Amino acid sequence: MTNKAIATACAVALAAFAGSAILSTAQAKTLVYCSEGSPENFNPMLSYTGTSFDAQRPIYNQLTGFEYGGTAVVANLAEKWDVSPDGLTFTFHLRKNVKFHTSKTFKPTRAFNADDVIFSFERQWKKENPFFKVSGGGYDYFTDMDMPKLLKSLDKIDDHTVRFVLNEPNAPFVANLAMDFASIQSKEYADQMLKAGKPELIDQEPIGTGPFEFVQYVKDATIRYKAFAAYFGTKPKVDTLVFSISKDPAVRVAKLKANECQVAFGPRPADLPDLKADKNLTVLAQSGLNIGYIGMNTKKKPFDDVRVRKAMTMVIDQKSILDAVYQGSGQPAKNLIPPTMWSYNDKVPAYKMDIAGAKKLLAEAGYPDGFETDLWAMPVQRPYNPDARRIAELVQADLAKIGVKAKIVSYEWGDYRKRVQAGEHQMAQLGWTGDNGDPDNFFVPLAACSSKNAAQWCDKEFDDLVTKAVKSTNLAERTKLYQQAQEVMNKQSPYFFIAHSLVHLPMRKTVTGYKMSPFGAHRFDATDVK
């Protein structure tokens, strides 16, 4: 009680003292985004989850960038770039007078220049860089993009020009530099913190050139940013940006409805009808680059027999799964790649329920009375699978119709993935979200012999087709090869494809200027709120 009295007294005193400040902040625009989880840190070089990238993106810029709401590569910290005819040398001309943020611990004395670029790449690349090991090191995206093998040299030509030389030609290189891992940190800040003996601060109290300055992070609760007044690009429309972290989708929806946040990440399908009916909300949707499936272990009995696998595809009720679990936010799948991707083979037949036929196939395969199997369900919600346990329950009931007794199994998520890769399961749910929109990014990691796929599937015919396709540069030829591969896959049925899910983003009607990214990124630099 006394707390309140003191607090109120102070508030009154403060109001009298700082009346003008209150007046101005009362008109400040705040956009609150209900996000789904905590970032690991505030340096995208060290991260590998979309959750972390979303939280880091307001702070940083890269040399190049993606057009807002699209995939085209545009200028960013580099105003323009030249490529040598042999495709090995890339020269970037840097933007001048780009300011870094200011914080309690750091006041920049100079504008952004070539040293910052060199530092940001060498930190991830060269073991002798003093920051290589800071914050645990481990630059997974940098490594994933083959940068250590690709880069031959990186040099500063003058304060505003840098030159990358590659070991071999690589067409997507410029686009790769627009990805989050290629963000630019301040070398001046890094040097100061190193001298102060706290180098890891640059990854926890970040300084960048981006549209928003970092203000405060309360773990598992909120991240707060303020618009950066000296930003070189178009100034953000809001003064304050807040990420309000709630892991539970139901809580995010409740907050959105109460206008405690204006944009909310991934609602559960169950909430969609209600959200769409709400007069105060709009729900943006985009088909995701993803697939959810059930892998049948082709190395284990009874799924080593294609007839058994076929029988499974004839009894699992895809429509019920879509109705009960995806609830309108999924498209029934029949191929590994989503229909929006080039080379999608629409001639592949969709699944058809045929219980008598399935029984016959099982009898032919030597299981007239069915068999026992396990059925794995991941313990977490994934973009391609809103509720694996519910799906497992539905499939379990379907399989019982032909005498197959399925036992639902689950492990802790990291463990789950490892065990599936090792092929410990008989039937396991899993899925994939694509990174770059190329079919190769689906076929090879999910079904080639080189992959530890969820079906433990290795088919010579299929493998030859996709290997040939990735080496070719002719789009028509590649398309043909991938379409053949999809036919082979349908014949062999190593997977039961469940669905491609739609990504939904509900927001208040007062929010304007938001565009969904095809890569699933969330960007608020051009977003306004009335």
Next chain:
Amino acid sequence: MSPTTAPPPMPGRLALFWRSYAENRGAVVGLVLMAALIVISALADVLSLHSPIEQFRQHFLIPPIWQEGGLWDFPLGTDDVGRDMLSRLIHGARLSIIIGFSVASLALITGTTLGLLAAFAGGMVDIFIMRLMDILLVFPSLLLAIVIVAILGPGLFNAMLAVVVVTLPGYTRLARASALAELARDYVTASRSAGAKTFRLMFDTVLPNCAAPLIVQVSLGFAVAILDAAALGFLGLGAQPPTPEWGTMLSGALQFYQRAWWVLALPGFAILFTVLAFNLVGDGLRDALDPKLKR
């Protein structure tokens, strides 16, 4: 029916006990609730209209009958994959009784043995056992249970084990304290000098005499076991679907809080009433068995 009407004449101690138990009206209500629960669980297969795990694909999230859209086939509605709520709740009752019984009896047996051992052996054994119990008590019980389930893996059996471990110290301390009190009495000294073996002394002479507080602890332990197992189920660490455990039913239902209140409200009421019944009975037993606390 009314608890105030004179009970039928019962012989000796039992009648006396019943009279003093029935003085507490809440305890009688608890007993009736508990009896009803036991009957329901015993007859679960007969009482429920459907199998608790059968999915009616045409009937997702049907509301209870008194609401518009309700069906007589599903008096309390269906859940999100079309399972009959009433049947699930009834089978959940059976499961809860089993959970309460197994956890309480296992904790009672282990705890009492440890407590008696500590009281009789004394010295290092006593110190070791009691320190261990102190250490277990220092962790918030739910946190400890969560960690134990994380180690063993989620599942009903493991959740039950975890609850046994976290409730163990209560039984052990109680058994030790009452055994020590009994040991100081004359009759123990008498039977000891008459040459009774320690083991016999432990279980034949001392245990029956400190049974009263243990009985009370067990009946309250039932309630704690059901509550904790449901909490673990709610956090996704207890019974796994499609098992109709009430806490697990709640955890899956969270997402429907705006569309289907019954999926969320009913399992909670079921937990509440069950725990309440056992708490009331426990209170009644305490009043009846421990005249000092009775007022």
Next chain:
Amino acid sequence: MLRFLFSRILLIIPTFIGVTFLAFLLIHLVPGDPIEARVGEHGITEERLAELRHEFGYDQPLWKQFIDYEIGVLQGDFGVSVVTREPVLKEFITLFPATIELSLAAILFAMLIGLPLGVIAAVKRGSAFDYGLMGISVTGASMPIFWWGLMMILVFSVSLGITPVSGRISDVFFVEPWSGFMTVDCAWSEDEGACASAWSHLVLPTIVLGTIPLAIIARMTRSSMLEVLNEDYVRTARAKGLSGNRVVIVHALRNALIPVVTVIGLSVSGLLGGAILTETIFSWPGVGHWLVESIARRDYPVLQTGTLLIAVLVILVNLGVDLLYGFLNPRIRR
């Protein structure tokens, strides 16, 4: 008194060592890997995994890890979070005030309502009020609070829209952490309405977390009061003609409070357990929420140190209660 204190403190040392050992052992038995847990479908290379495990010492034998950890703890080094790489102690200190604030509010709520109700019930023993209160109180003590919290949100936040859904303060307000108590710090915020927001966020979690203590305190006060009211000195006071209220308040209540205070002190462990559920339901950024999240992230150092610090806290509170009890009741002092 000093000897009593000393013997109590001596007893704590083995408990403390046991607690660190148990926390260490249990958490290292948890399967799964913090690094594996967050990479998702992409996986991680074996070399990188080995490098990280080496960095955190997970490739050492368990006994060596324990000794290293113990030495660290004695030197005040509680380890670094595997996920954020921030010192665990720093995270604990930032989040702990939120838990304290909630727990204090819950205890105050429970006492302010539970004590008077218990006294009235004892004085009006056998009345409808007494029966009603005892009925409600046993119901409260049987409440599954995770469900209770959901119901409260459903009714007050979602249906009626009176209270906020979750968190400590509306995200619109920026509050510089000073004491860590949002209801205090909000006064320094530049925004009007920050305090109103902070207090309104506190209401539902307080009620939910305070429900069980409220039920227990009311019952305990009632039975303790009944006992004291029967004691000779109260009867004497009554016989001397002192007025009913005066007897109840001055003589009986003071003595009846001793066991109640003990019960409150001993319920700290239970309160922290309840805080885990309450904080999870209301996304309250305290240590309970933090620990549950850390289990999902398999963040061993956080879990280990978090449980350890909470256990130490419980030990200290129990010690305090012991001392207080010894102080109030000289008979047990030896």
